[in-house]
Amino acid sequence: MTFVAKPKTRHPHLPVNEIGLTRRDYEGAVSTLCAGCGHDSVSAAIVQACAELSLPPHRFAKVSGIGCSSKTPSYFLSKSHGFNSVHGRMPSVITGANLANKDLHCVGVSGDGDSASIGMGQFAHVVRRRINMLYVVDNNGTYGLTKGQFSATNDLGSTSKKGVPNLYAPIDLASIALQLGASFVARSFSGDKRQLVPLMKAALKHKGMAFIDVISPCVAFNNHQGSTKSYEYLRHHGQNVVNADYIGDHEEITADYAPGSVEDVTMPDGSTLRMYKLDSAYDPHDRVGALSYIQRKQQEGEVVTGLLYVDPDAADCHEILDTVEQPLNELTEQDLCPGNAALTAINASFR
Amino acid sequence: MDTIYNDFVIRFANVNGSGSASANGMFAKALFRMGIPVATRNIFPSNIQGLPTWFEVRVSEQGYLGRREGVDIMVAMNAETLVEDVASVKPGGYLVYDNSKPLAKTLRRDDINEIGIPIATLLLTEFTDPKQRSLFKNITYLGALAGLLNIEFEVITGMVATQYKGKDALIAPNIHALEIGRDYAYQYLSAPLPLQVRRSNSLGDKIMLDGNMAAGLGSIYGGATVCAWYPITPSTSVAEAFEQHANKLRIDKATGQKKFAIIQAEDELAAIGIVIGAAWNGARSFTATSGPGVSLMSEFLGLAYFAELPAVLWDIQRAGPSTGMPTRTQQSDVLAAAYASHGDTKHPLLFPADPKECFDFAALALDLADRLQTPIIVLSDLELGMNDNLSDPLEWDDERRYDRGKVLDAQALDDLEVFGRYLDVDGDGIGYRTLPGTHPDKGGFFTRGTSRDEFAAYTENPEAYQRNMERLLKKWQTAATLIPRAEISQNGCNGGVLYFGTTALPMPEALDLLAPEGIQLDTCRVRGFPFGEEVVNFINEHEFVFVVEQNRDGQMRKLLINEHDFDPHKLVSITYYAGLSISADFIQQSIADYYQQHKLARLTEVQS
Numbered sequence A: 001m002t003f004v005a006k007p008k009t010r011h012p013h014l015p016v017n018e019i020g021l022t023r024r025d026y027e028g029a030v031s032t033l034c035a036g037c038g039h040d041s042v043s044a045a046i047v048q049a050c051a052e053l054s055l056p057p058h059r060f061a062k063v064s065g066i067g068c069s070s071k072t073p074s075y076f077l078s079k080s081h082g083f084n085s086v087h088g089r090m091p092s093v094i095t096g097a098n099l100a101n102k103d104l105h106c107v108g109v110s111g112d113g114d115s116a117s118i119g120m121g122q123f124a125h126v127v128r129r130r131i132n133m134l135y136v137v138d139n140n141g142t143y144g145l146t147k148g149q150f151s152a153t154n155d156l157g158s159t160s161k162k163g164v165p166n167l168y169a170p171i172d173l174a175s176i177a178l179q180l181g182a183s184f185v186a187r188s189f190s191g192d193k194r195q196l197v198p199l200m201k202a203a204l205k206h207k208g209m210a211f212i213d214v215i216s217p218c219v220a221f222n223n224h225q226g227s228t229k230s231y232e233y234l235r236h237h238g239q240n241v242v243n244a245d246y247i248g249d250h251e252e253i254t255a256d257y258a259p260g261s262v263e264d265v266t267m268p269d270g271s272t273l274r275m276y277k278l279d280s281a282y283d284p285h286d287r288v289g290a291l292s293y294i295q296r297k298q299q300e301g302e303v304v305t306g307l308l309y310v311d312p313d314a315a316d317c318h319e320i321l322d323t324v325e326q327p328l329n330e331l332t333e334q335d336l337c338p339g340n341a342a343l344t345a346i347n348a349s350f351r
Numbered sequence B: 001m002d003t004i005y006n007d008f009v010i011r012f013a014n015v016n017g018s019g020s021a022s023a024n025g026m027f028a029k030a031l032f033r034m035g036i037p038v039a040t041r042n043i044f045p046s047n048i049q050g051l052p053t054w055f056e057v058r059v060s061e062q063g064y065l066g067r068r069e070g071v072d073i074m075v076a077m078n079a080e081t082l083v084e085d086v087a088s089v090k091p092g093g094y095l096v097y098d099n100s101k102p103l104a105k106t107l108r109r110d111d112i113n114e115i116g117i118p119i120a121t122l123l124l125t126e127f128t129d130p131k132q133r134s135l136f137k138n139i140t141y142l143g144a145l146a147g148l149l150n151i152e153f154e155v156i157t158g159m160v161a162t163q164y165k166g167k168d169a170l171i172a173p174n175i176h177a178l179e180i181g182r183d184y185a186y187q188y189l190s191a192p193l194p195l196q197v198r199r200s201n202s203l204g205d206k207i208m209l210d211g212n213m214a215a216g217l218g219s220i221y222g223g224a225t226v227c228a229w230y231p232i233t234p235s236t237s238v239a240e241a242f243e244q245h246a247n248k249l250r251i252d253k254a255t256g257q258k259k260f261a262i263i264q265a266e267d268e269l270a271a272i273g274i275v276i277g278a279a280w281n282g283a284r285s286f287t288a289t290s291g292p293g294v295s296l297m298s299e300f301l302g303l304a305y306f307a308e309l310p311a312v313l314w315d316i317q318r319a320g321p322s323t324g325m326p327t328r329t330q331q332s333d334v335l336a337a338a339y340a341s342h343g344d345t346k347h348p349l350l351f352p353a354d355p356k357e358c359f360d361f362a363a364l365a366l367d368l369a370d371r372l373q374t375p376i377i378v379l380s381d382l383e384l385g386m387n388d389n390l391s392d393p394l395e396w397d398d399e400r401r402y403d404r405g406k407v408l409d410a411q412a413l414d415d416l417e418v419f420g421r422y423l424d425v426d427g428d429g430i431g432y433r434t435l436p437g438t439h440p441d442k443g444g445f446f447t448r449g450t451s452r453d454e455f456a457a458y459t460e461n462p463e464a465y466q467r468n469m470e471r472l473l474k475k476w477q478t479a480a481t482l483i484p485r486a487e488i489s490q491n492g493c494n495g496g497v498l499y500f501g502t503t504a505l506p507m508p509e510a511l512d513l514l515a516p517e518g519i520q521l522d523t524c525r526v527r528g529f530p531f532g533e534e535v536v537n538f539i540n541e542h543e544f545v546f547v548v549e550q551n552r553d554g555q556m557r558k559l560l561i562n563e564h565d566f567d568p569h570k571l572v573s574i575t576y577y578a579g580l581s582i583s584a585d586f587i588q589q590s591i592a593d594y595y596q597q598h599k600l601a602r603l604t605e606v607q608s
Helices: A038-052 A068-075 A090-100 A112-118 A120-129 A173-179 A193-205 A231-237 A287-299 A317-321 A339-349 B020-033 B079-087 B119-126 B130-149 B153-163 B168-188 B211-221 B236-249 B268-280 B291-307 B334-338 B355-372 B382-386 B410-415 B462-482 B507-517 B533-540 B555-564 B584-597
Strands: A060-064 A081-084 A105-111 A133-139 A184-189 A209-215 A238-247 A261-266 A272-277 A303-310 B007-015 B038-043 B052-060 B071-076 B089-098 B113-117 B207-209 B226-229 B261-264 B285-289 B311-317 B375-381 B389-391 B446-448 B487-489 B495-500 B522-526 B544-549 B571-575
Touching: A038 A068, A038 A133, A038 A193, A038 A209, A060 A068, A060 A090, A068 A081, A068 A105, A068 A133, A081 B268, A090 A105, A090 A120, A090 A133, A090 A317, A090 B226, A090 B261, A090 B268, A105 A112, A112 A120, A112 A133, A112 A173, A120 A133, A120 A173, A120 A209, A120 B268, A133 A173, A133 A193, A173 A184, A173 A209, A173 A287, A173 A303, A184 A193, A193 A209, A193 A238, A193 A303, A231 A238, A272 A303, A287 A303, A317 B261, B007 B020, B007 B079, B020 B038, B020 B052, B020 B130, B020 B153, B020 B207, B038 B389, B071 B079, B071 B130, B079 B089, B089 B130, B113 B130, B113 B168, B119 B130, B119 B168, B130 B153, B130 B168, B153 B168, B207 B211, B211 B236, B211 B285, B211 B311, B211 B355, B211 B375, B211 B382, B226 B236, B226 B268, B236 B261, B236 B285, B236 B382, B268 B285, B268 B291, B268 B311, B285 B291, B285 B355, B291 B311, B291 B334, B291 B375, B311 B355, B311 B382, B334 B375, B334 B555, B355 B375, B355 B382, B355 B389, B355 B462, B375 B382, B495 B507, B495 B533, B495 B555, B507 B522, B507 B584, B522 B533, B533 B555, B544 B555, B544 B584, B555 B571, B571 B584
Parallel strands: A060 A081, A060 A105, A081 B446, A105 A133, A133 A209, A184 A209, A238 A303, B007 B071, B071 B089, B089 B113, B226 B261, B226 B285, B285 B311, B311 B375, B495 B522, B495 B544, B544 B571
Antiparallel strands: A184 A303, A238 A272, A261 A272, B007 B052, B038 B052, B207 B389, B487 B522
16 A cells, blocks of 8 residues: 555646546545555556546446445546445445435445455345346455455365465355346456456446456455466466457447457347357356356366356336336425325325 | 113124125114214234134214223124123123023123024025135124114115125125114014114214325325335235225326326335335335234344435334234334334334324425435324224315425536535534436535535544534434424313323223212323423423323323433332233223322312
């Protein structure tokens, strides 16, 4: 971490996006996390994705729980409101926020302790309800803020810094998100910006529950030999199946990925999600197939990354509830209060 | 024997799940439609089918709505509870039972009147379907009671017609079952009894509904757009009422879409989290729960207190601790609600006493939550929430505007030189807030449960933390000026009685019972917390004040002493907490005993 404040001035030649803003307009406060923390790369990816998509930086609701990951909403999109809530409860708070105003981009940042342990129930149910949001888990397999206890995503046999093995089976949040009906599920690695940023962009443009499990190593407590959540382990065992690229309306379609089969998916706003399948046997529209593929690879010690599943047409929670187009928080008394006249019939029904 | 009109307690003993609720409800409604004041109490088990359940109707021309001890008429339809049901009848009272099987000799009492009706036998010849025979038992005793008590028969048949509108095939057999009962009463029993009903005009334009229904409707009128809840007796029907009526009152005419969102959450933690998230983002939102849910919500309540977010929580209290008696009433969450959560927290409370007040407080709570930027907890209870209570009609002043509190829009932010979320600009302890997405450059801030300075920046600076905590106390003082005033009646008595919520129901009767004993008391019905000046004055102006409440530990009394350092000897605790609602007899007896023990002066000699 650094104690040097960010300068307010910016380089005069920084490129501007479609709405005339530079990347600096999407940044947040200086991170207080450890130097080299994977979470800072995730925040940087969110900044880059939002800037490249030219989204208005004040039209976000950033919500988190408690833990290192949950500090990060301070470090991106400082023009937006943020809410650092209670441990494991980001999903319910962001559900309320989304119900109140469907027009804001909801970004929830959580950690593996936050989502796989104390908030496991809320994680499961926000996925089921298909809240229209980007749900990012900064997954480092450890409780950093309380100094290195195992979390529930830690792999069986993976060791602590002192060499003690983890005795319990891991919870795979991506598999659970798939099982519970998330309409966009991805896994990535904080050390692979080239994969992560396009996934973030696609997730932000996706309408519905977009879940990204980002393996984000903890340099202080879980980046040693013996850990399966270290930079080293991910570089050797990460296996990318589908790369995503988000292509806006006017953008030239270019690709510098290794060749493989390509599929374009039209997003609700008319833009394109281009998928590069790196394993031709993998079908990112097959929920059950995806689940079994991930589980099998996990048994082999491999970490499947990339865009694991997408259904661009699935209904989000507002469509399920059939709410009005206008955000609920903009409805006025005229819209909401039936008035005294309506009470005549209501009172009569109680006589 | 002189005939007594419109003054008795009738209790129905049934097996739950046997369809008795509808017949018993019709009985109460029929009397209500004859203009007679009635109060209903459903004493039911935490069970769906097969366990004993009782339904009690207090019929009172004087308009006494509280519970009264003793049963004048027992309709004993449950063999399992027959022993206790027979024993509960007051001497001179009536036992109505199905004498298709004779009453055991051991159960017979010389001091009550037995009214045997061979219900099962009568129905055997009339209905072939055994299920119908079983269901119509209830309707048949209703018909017999119509004869015995002189209930206007057309009123009941009218209700049958309304109830089965659209299922017309059911109307005729129901009416036939009613006639079987009534005709038997006329032919074989000395109907009508000397205890009976007659049309009255003491109800005016009153309506009859349960408090939860009124709370749901009030939340619609008050502008709630988000409701998140988790099923728990006795609060479930608040959310159900909101949804039921919102599906009629909150539908966009052009599109048929909903102007509200309701989520049945996975637990109470999520329910309050959704409410807080919605309120943070500017939607009026509420949840309803009971004691165990309040315990689960406590962490979030502390967050909302400290982060200063509006939230409305209905706690329909039941008997605790733990699971306690989920289907019995109490007022035992006063302290848990007032101080819910860790650290220095306290929350404004509202105490409705009737359905109209549930309706009014539902809307008021949403205003107060926005104005005070803090959770507001409305403490109702099972007695009010789940029983049909008489009430003044619901009213809404069309001139009234929602108080959305201090929220800055984009224009206001542009006009402002400095924005500090937690700056006390107006000196009332309440800062100005902004909603997410309001302005491209101004007004954005981070909401957190950690300490922060006036500009919402995280800090662990001791002075900044303490300044903030003291501002929250200043806000608390502002709250005391906004909470509804207590209802006080003062006639210069040296003693007073203080109560809240449904303890108000038996109070007029208790006071009337005490008057002939030379005991007169000034009254104070507390309607909210923090306590207003008028409550403090009331206590200061009396030598002693009885605090009557429905919990073991005298929680309201403790709250008063804790907040205002009253001399504990001055506040005399009267508590009833057995799970039924507190009765007028109990209050009268407790106060009279205290007078006796302390040899307190009375206005007149005790009448013999």
